[in-house]
Amino acid sequence: MNPPRAIAHPSQEGKYLKNPLLGGAGGLSEVIAKVRCTLISFALEELIRTRKKRNLLDLSGQIQFSTDYDYKALRTNRNVSD
Known part of the structure; x- marks a missing residue:
């Protein structure tokens, strides 16, 4: 099943995102995500x-x-201007 391009309502995001994935990301981030939208953002x-x-690293x-540089x-x- 392909996820939709946009989630219509925040309560529907759990249908398309795996809970262990969200839990692992929440544990690794410094952001305490009580709301999944915060973690996703x-x-x-x-x-x-x-x-x-x-x-930038590609350059x-x-x-x-x-x-003469x-x-x-x-x-x-x-602080000196030419």
């Missing part, structure tokens, strides 16, 4: 955050810095 936020991080090794000088002159 938290999980979706984490998914989005990790996918964005993964996209590793693709950025070429100029030979001095990151240490930029650290000491943070």
Whole structure:
């Protein structure tokens, strides 16, 4: 059975999500989820955050810095405007 695209009512979410899965996620998260919607929202936020991080990691090794780039000088002159 395929789950619907959207859950019509929060009380119906248990039909499509496995209770052990929700319990395990609730035990691992810092969020105390008394309401499943809170846990689901938290999980979706984490998914989005990790996918964005993964996209940034894909850029590793693709950025070429100029030979005269001095990151240490930029650290000491943070408050100086050109």
